[in-house]
Amino acid sequence: MSKLRCSITISLDGYVAGPNQSAANPLGEGARRLHEWVFPTRTFRAMIGGDGGETGVNDDVMREMFAHVGATVMGRNMFGPVRGPWGENPWRGWWGETPPYGHPVFVLTHHAREPLVMAGGTTFHFVTDGIASALEQARAAAGDRDVNLAGGARTVQQYLAAGFLDELELHVAPILLGGGERLLDRVADENVNLELVRTLAGPGVSHLKYRVRNPAKRAAD
Amino acid sequence: MSKLRCSITISLDGYVAGPNQSAANPLGEGARRLHEWVFPTRTFRAMIGGDGGETGVNDDVMREMFAHVGATVMGRNMFGPVRGPWGENPWRGWWGETPPYGHPVFVLTHHAREPLVMAGGTTFHFVTDGIASALEQARAAAGDRDVNLAGGARTVQQYLAAGFLDELELHVAPILLGGGERLLDRVADENVNLELVRTLAGPGVSHLKYRVRNPAKRAAD
Numbered sequence: 001m002s003k004l005r006c007s008i009t010i011s012l013d014g015y016v017a018g019p020n021q022s023a024a025n026p027l028g029e030g031a032r033r034l035h036e037w038v039f040p041t042r043t044f045r046a047m048i049g050g051d052g053g054e055t056g057v058n059d060d061v062m063r064e065m066f067a068h069v070g071a072t073v074m075g076r077n078m079f080g081p082v083r084g085p086w087g088e089n090p091w092r093g094w095w096g097e098t099p100p101y102g103h104p105v106f107v108l109t110h111h112a113r114e115p116l117v118m119a120g121g122t123t124f125h126f127v128t129d130g131i132a133s134a135l136e137q138a139r140a141a142a143g144d145r146d147v148n149l150a151g152g153a154r155t156v157q158q159y160l161a162a163g164f165l166d167e168l169e170l171h172v173a174p175i176l177l178g179g180g181e182r183l184l185d186r187v188a189d190e191n192v193n194l195e196l197v198r199t200l201a202g203p204g205v206s207h208l209k210y211r212v213r214n215p216a217k218r219a220a221d
Numbered sequence: 222m223s224k225l226r227c228s229i230t231i232s233l234d235g236y237v238a239g240p241n242q243s244a245a246n247p248l249g250e251g252a253r254r255l256h257e258w259v260f261p262t263r264t265f266r267a268m269i270g271g272d273g274g275e276t277g278v279n280d281d282v283m284r285e286m287f288a289h290v291g292a293t294v295m296g297r298n299m300f301g302p303v304r305g306p307w308g309e310n311p312w313r314g315w316w317g318e319t320p321p322y323g324h325p326v327f328v329l330t331h332h333a334r335e336p337l338v339m340a341g342g343t344t345f346h347f348v349t350d351g352i353a354s355a356l357e358q359a360r361a362a363a364g365d366r367d368v369n370l371a372g373g374a375r376t377v378q379q380y381l382a383a384g385f386l387d388e389l390e391l392h393v394a395p396i397l398l399g400g401g402e403r404l405l406d407r408v409a410d411e412n413v414n415l416e417l418v419r420t421l422a423g424p425g426v427s428h429l430k431y432r433v434r435n436p437a438k439r440a441a442d
Contacts, residue, residue, distance in 0.1 A: 012391075012415065012431075013405035014235045170233070172393075174417040174431055176408055184234035187397055194233065196395040199422035206420040206429050210233075210395055 002142055003166040004073075004135060006149040006156055007065045009034045009205075010170050011177045016153050019179035023081035026094065028180045034173045037205040038062060047100050058202040061171070070142030072105040073134050075155035079107040079124065092116070093124065104141040106134045108155060131158050153181045160187050163214030168194070172206045223363055224387040225294075225356060227370040227377055228286045230255045230426075231391050232398045237374050240400035244302035247315060249401045255394045258426035259283060268321050279423040282392070291363030293326045294355050296376035300328040300345065313337070314345060325362040327355045329376060352379050374402045381408050384435030389415070393427045 010016055011034060018028030027034070038044050042053035043062040053059070080093035093099065095118075102121040109126050116124040127134040138147045149159055159165045170183075193213040200207040231237055232255060239249030248255070259265050263274035264283040274280070301314035314320065314337075323342040330347050337345040348355040359368040370380055380386045391404075414434040421428040 012429075013403075013408070172429065174415040176405060176413055176415070178408065182234075184397060187234070187399065192397055194395040194397065196425055196427065199420060199427040201420035201422075204417055206417065206427065208233075208393065208427050 002070070002139060002144055003146045004149055004159065004164055005069070005146050005167040005169070006151075006159070006165055007169040008151055008156065008171070008183065009037075009173055010183050011173055011175050013176045013178065014182045014184060015177040015180040016151060016183045017181040018177045021180070026077070026081065028177075030175070030177050031180065033175050034177075037171065037173065037202060056203070057200055057207070058205065061169075061200065061202065061207050065169070066148075068145050069103070069148045070145030071103055071138040072101050072148045072150050073131075073138050073155070073159075074105060074107055074150040075152050076107060076109045078150055078152050078155070079105075079109075092118075095122075098122075099124075104138070105150075106138045106141075108134055131155075131162060131164070135159070135164055153183045153185070156183060157186050160192050160212065165212045165214075167209065168212055169207065169209040171202075172208060174204065223291070223360060223365055224367045225370055225380065225385055226290070226367050226388040226390070227372070227380070227386055228390040229372055229377065229392070229404065230258075230394055231404050232394055232396050234397045234399065235403045235405060236398040236401040237372060237404045238402040239398045242401070247298070247302065249398070251396070251398050252401065254396050255398075258392065258394065258423060277424070278421055278428070279426065282390075282421065282423065282428050286390070287369075289366050290324070290369045291366030292324055292359040293322050293369045293371050294352075294359050294376070294380075295326060295328055295371040296373050297328060297330045299371055299373050299376070300326075300330075314339075316343075319343075320345075325359070326371075327359045327362075329355055352376075352383060352385070356380070356385055374404045374406070377404060378407050381413050381433065386433045386435075388430065389433055390428065390430040392423075393429060395425065 008016060018031035021028040037058050040054045041059040041062045042055055043059050045051065045053035097118060098120040099118050099122040104123050104125060106125050106127050108131060110128060112128050113126040127137060149156060194210040195213060197211050198209040229237060239252035242249040258279050261275045262280040262283045263276055264280050266272060266274035318339060319341040320339050320343040325344050325346060327346050327348050331349060333349050334347040348358060370377060415431040416434060418432050419430040
């Protein structure tokens with residue numbers, strides 16, 4: 001079966017978003033620096049329509065992150081602002097008219113809504129009946145490819161606690177945010193066992209990859 | 222000048238000690254697993270008077286941690302229990318009659334007390350006039366060697382915030398403790414800038430080393 005993979009950048013003190021998140025600053029204060037390792041890579045530059053960029057460990061990790069992925073699942077706040085600063089229709093999301101996914105994206109929400117077809121192969125589907133249903137739909141869309149769990153923190157926590165996540169890769173940025181949204185809060189160890197499968201040294205960032213072994217899941221195997 | 226170095230193992234969710242710490246269980250629940258990478262190494266086995274053990278990345282890191290160190294600073298709770306479960310004199314510390322330091326150790330406390338000379342070259346000095354004084358005394362004792370900041374979390378936070386720490390190495394264990402004492406709480410980024418200098422892949426643990434650049438200190442240079 002295809003895997004559910006999550007690949008996400010955290011600060012050294014464990015945050016995926018800084019303090020004082022808002023519609024105008026969805027990452028919170030100071031958190032743009034989390035992603036500085038991404039911007040110079042050749043893979044990222046190609047994603048935004050540029051050329052050139054750096055190869056090496058960080059680029060390899062970026063390319064791998066998007067390889068063999070057929071669908072994405074994300075939380076409501078990661079899709080877009082509830083009340084957007086951009087006119088009447090906040091329901092176009094944060095991601096512009098050509099989102100970088102290029103495949104079906106399943107958004108967890110409490111509000112039913114028709115699928116939103118964007119340019120470049122991305123269609124947002126709004127799922128109101130929970131994380132298991134969103135994953136099931138994403139797996140069906142992905143076929144034999146993997147499903148990417150994009151975030152945010154609460155969504156990752158829910159999938160971890162439920163035993164659905166197969167692989168977690170954390171890109172640890174050398175910054176301290178001191179507040180905001182922590183990725184690994186509210187996740188009890190008794191429900192989540194991690195096996196370190198890889199540590200990679202990128203310039204300015206450490207890539208730590210874990211296989212997730214869930215006791216409940218193992219018992220059901 | 223010699224460096225102040227801190228080398229400490231944390232869980233993936235950032236804890237150096239688990240929940241429900243007590244005199245009988247000073248590391249808290251589940252936290253012994255943090256240090257599992259240490260026990261099989263040749264360096265650790267030699268420290269406890271054994272032979273054999275594994276060489277490789279983890280052993281190299283262990284050896285480096287204790288190399289070129291002439292004195293140690295630690296917090297009160299790391300020295301020993303306030304009320305010990307071991308008879309009338311809790312003031313012998315956690316570390317047995319031959320502590321593994323083999324050099325002067327400066328313990329931050331509010332209670333003045335005569336130095337405690339142990340076997341094997343370790344003498345505990347009790348410092349009541351604050352972190353700067355403890356560091357100054359440790360530097361004097363260490364000569365041209367480095368000073369090791371042993372912990373716990375609150376003590377590391379104080380030295381970080383004050384701009385005294387030169388190097389921080391975190392050994393990230395693939396476990397989630399879900400509660401306890403977090404190393405990097407209460408440390409604002411504006412006071413602490415980190416530069417990633419090394420990421421090493423050990424079996425079962427990731428070693429992340431940072432140079433600490435403190436704006437206040439830089440301004441005073």
